[in-house]
Amino acid sequence: MLQIDCPYCGARAQSEFSYERTLDSIVTVEMPANEAVRRLYARANPRGFDDELWRHAFGCRQWLVLRRHRQTHEITSVAAFDPALHR
Amino acid sequence: MKRYSALALLKAGLTGQRGWEQAWRDPEPKKSYDIIIIGGGGHGLATAYYLAKVHGLRNIAVLEKGWIGGGNTGRNTTIVRSNYRQKPLHDLFDFALDLWEGMSDALNFNVMFSPRGALFLGHSDGDMTVLAQRGDALRCDGIDADLLTRAQVQKLVPLLDMAPDARFPIHGGLIQRRGGTARHDAVAWGYARAADALGVDVIQKCEVTGFAMTGGRVSGVATTRGPIAAGRVGICVAGNSGPVAAFAGLQLPIEAQTLQAFVTEPVKPMIDTVIMSQSLHCYISQSDKGGIVLGGDPDQFPSYAQRGLPPRIEKAAAEAIALVPALSRLRMVRCWAGTTDMSFDGSPILSALPVDGLYLNGGWCYGGFKATPASGWCYAHVLATGDNHPLAAPFAFDRFVRGATIDEAGVGVLPQLR
Numbered sequence: 439m440l441q442i443d444c445p446y447c448g449a450r451a452q453s454e455f456s457y458e459r460t461l462d463s464i465v466t467v468e469m470p471a472n473e474a475v476r477r478l479y480a481r482a483n484p485r486g487f488d489d490e491l492w493r494h495a496f497g498c499r500q501w502l503v504l505r506r507h508r509q510t511h512e513i514t515s516v517a518a519f520d521p522a523l524h525r
Numbered sequence: 526m527k528r529y530s531a532l533a534l535l536k537a538g539l540t541g542q543r544g545w546e547q548a549w550r551d552p553e554p555k556k557s558y559d560i561i562i563i564g565g566g567g568h569g570l571a572t573a574y575y576l577a578k579v580h581g582l583r584n585i586a587v588l589e590k591g592w593i594g595g596g597n598t599g600r601n602t603t604i605v606r607s608n609y610r611q612k613p614l615h616d617l618f619d620f621a622l623d624l625w626e627g628m629s630d631a632l633n634f635n636v637m638f639s640p641r642g643a644l645f646l647g648h649s650d651g652d653m654t655v656l657a658q659r660g661d662a663l664r665c666d667g668i669d670a671d672l673l674t675r676a677q678v679q680k681l682v683p684l685l686d687m688a689p690d691a692r693f694p695i696h697g698g699l700i701q702r703r704g705g706t707a708r709h710d711a712v713a714w715g716y717a718r719a720a721d722a723l724g725v726d727v728i729q730k731c732e733v734t735g736f737a738m739t740g741g742r743v744s745g746v747a748t749t750r751g752p753i754a755a756g757r758v759g760i761c762v763a764g765n766s767g768p769v770a771a772f773a774g775l776q777l778p779i780e781a782q783t784l785q786a787f788v789t790e791p792v793k794p795m796i797d798t799v800i801m802s803q804s805l806h807c808y809i810s811q812s813d814k815g816g817i818v819l820g821g822d823p824d825q826f827p828s829y830a831q832r833g834l835p836p837r838i839e840k841a842a843a844e845a846i847a848l849v850p851a852l853s854r855l856r857m858v859r860c861w862a863g864t865t866d867m868s869f870d871g872s873p874i875l876s877a878l879p880v881d882g883l884y885l886n887g888g889w890c891y892g893g894f895k896a897t898p899a900s901g902w903c904y905a906h907v908l909a910t911g912d913n914h915p916l917a918a919p920f921a922f923d924r925f926v927r928g929a930t931i932d933e934a935g936v937g938v939l940p941q942l943r
Contacts (some may be wrong), residue, residue, distance in 0.1 A: 439834050439835060439836065440834075442884070444850070452834065453834070453836050454940075455824060455925060456825070456826075457826030457938065457941055458939075460887065461896025464546070475925070475926055478726075478778075478869070478925075478938050479778040479869055479925040479926070480776035480777070480778065481767065481776055481777065481778065481780055482767065482776055482829065483766075483771075483776070483777065483779055484768065484771070485748070485765070485768045485781075485782055485829050490826075490827070492826075500880070508827050508828055508829050508830075508838070509828075509829040509830055510830070511828070515811065520917055
């Protein structure tokens with residue numbers, strides 16, 4: 439199992455966290471329809487690193503941004519989610 | 526191709542098992558093919574076979590980066606059924622079931638298709654309502670489905686925990702008697718051998734690393750064994766659709782996830798049907814070798830690791846033991862994982878892509894094995910004619926943009942929710 443270093447709680451088991459979506463697929467209300475559709479349905483789905491939105495669902499319930507390798511599971515950064523930055 | 530038969534077996538038995546020929550050739554890639562299929566799994570090999578058999582094409586290659594039977598075809602839990610709720614899905618899967626029934630004869634290869642029945646358990650009044658509704662939808666389209674009472678389920682699977690205080694009480698079930706299991710790697714081998722006999726080049730250890738483009742159209746592939754030209758190229762690499770489509774600059778509504786399965790030590794026959802619970806998401810069957818094959822949830826986050834998290838195994842095992850307490854006495858001997866192509870409505874994508882000459886067969890989520898023959902049949906149709914087969918028409922790539930998704934679970938765009 440992965441260990442995720444929550445910036446609020448410290449290192450915790452992955453089973454406390456839930457994956458939400460990639461950072462580049464967040465859809466906002468004011469977004470034009472074609473951009474919203476692209477963000478909903480197009481994924482790079484790389485065999486490598488991607489930036490992902492996770493939630494410490496069974497812990498502090500905060501939203502987190504992970505940079506994670508999808509084949510080796512290496513996690514290079516875990517940061518608090520900032521709605522002003524990530525949209 | 527020398528035909529397999531009881532007589533051939535007898536003859537070889539009397540002559541020291543000499544004289545068996547290789548099941549398929551190991552050809553060098555040619556400079557050019559009419560159609561190249563990327564991915565030598567069950568779906569890709571079935572596609573090649575039907576291209577040759579139904580459409581009479583011969584200049585076809587299947588490129589496989591590993592070996593035949595080494596990918597998802599050999600990693601699933603071998604369950605075959607067609608009892609989906611939605612019409613486009615059950616029509617496609619039932620066409621597959623018809624082909625499963627005649628597959629061993631058609632391929633001259635024993636795929637050990639065993640229609641032992643596929644049983645969904647109902648654990649509540651709500652479950653039974655959903656199962657009855659699903660059964661009605663199936664019967665309206667001429668697909669077999671029988672709603673079972675609690676007593677009928679007990680008679681069918683005597684080892685189920687039917688106690689009133691059972692962890693997961695059983696109220697009844699829905700069975701598709703034509704459903705069952707098949708030997709998964711035999712399906713890949715059977716299609717490979719039959720396609721090879723019709724002149725298809727099955728090329729192993731040949732990984733595609735890019736596409737050649739001519740005037741905006743795909744004109745071939747770059748591989749680890751050199752460039753190969755092609756009239757049409759079909760991607761058929763479920764689990765890796767994203768990275769392969771990325772060679773053509775495309776992004777798909779697909780995310781890769783890990784799905785695990787595990788098997789116990791072999792025992793005498795104890796479960797002679799396929800038991801599934803969609804409320805729990807746990808499935809149990811017994812292989813012909815005697816092992817109890819079990820599976821559960823995907824890992825629910827993107828991964829290509831082909832190894833999964835222990836909590837998923839723990840959950841599936843706990844559910845299976847709660848349903849069939851006798852399983853608690855068995856030792857687990859093996860667990861493994863495959864990479865599933867999780868599409869964003871839970872249904873496959875089977876059509877042309879927005880790049881000329883390029884086609885996609887993928888997004889099968891965790892349910893592709895049972896579709897193998899129909900998937901190959903329909904994919905061969907679109908690769909040969911350029912038009913989607915009527916059964917595959919609802920599964921076109923552009924359905925997401927059109928809002929015409931086929932969402933069996935009704936959970937929307939996030940694959941980890943299905």
